[in-house]
Amino acid sequence: MTSQKIVQTCLYLVAGIALFGGALQMYLGEPETTPRLDNVHRFMAGVYFSSGLIAIYAARTILMQSTLIYLLAFAVFLGGTGRIISMSIVGLPEPHSLWLLYLTPELLVPLVMIIAQRKTDKILKK
Numbered sequence: 001m002t003s004q005k006i007v008q009t010c011l012y013l014v015a016g017i018a019l020f021g022g023a024l025q026m027y028l029g030e031p032e033t034t035p036r037l038d039n040v041h042r043f044m045a046g047v048y049f050s051s052g053l054i055a056i057y058a059a060r061t062i063l064m065q066s067t068l069i070y071l072l073a074f075a076v077f078l079g080g081t082g083r084i085i086s087m088s089i090v091g092l093p094e095p096h097s098l099w100l101l102y103l104t105p106e107l108l109v110p111l112v113m114i115i116a117q118r119k120t121d122k123i124l125k126k
Contacts, residue, residue: 003119004062007069010113011059013105014076015052022049051075069117073110080106 025045030038055072058065083103093099 001120001123003116003123006116007113007120008059008062010109010116011055011062011069011072013109014072015055015059017105018048018052018055022046022052066117066121069113073113073117076106076113077110080110 022045026042026049029045030041033041051072054068058068058072062069080103083099083106087093087099087103
């Protein structure tokens with residue numbers, strides 16, 4: 001069904017971003033700051049990476065999932081919300097267009113996932 005394929009595509013997109021971003025941030029860290037902040041940064045990079053693995057699992061077992069898909073969508077949306085809070089408090093990082101490009105799917109993909117999953121849930125209940 002189309003709505004299910006949309007959710008799977010979104011999950012694989014989330015997985016790719018989280019695996020790449022998590023691995024990159026684990027490697028790069030935040031060395032130009034305090035050891036405490038670098039430690040927290042790399043810890044969160046590990047959490048970010050593992051959420052990519054969870055998204056792959058959800059995409060591959062999509063027929064058994066519903067709540068997990070909503071939770072993943074919520075997590076991505078909260079990540080985008082965190083970016084908005086950061087931008088409003090400390091400003092938009094340079095280059096502006098890149099950071100806005102990061103933000104856009106973090107706010108839109110979860111909404112697409114939720115709408116498509118709700119449609120899938122309705123079809124499966126029939």
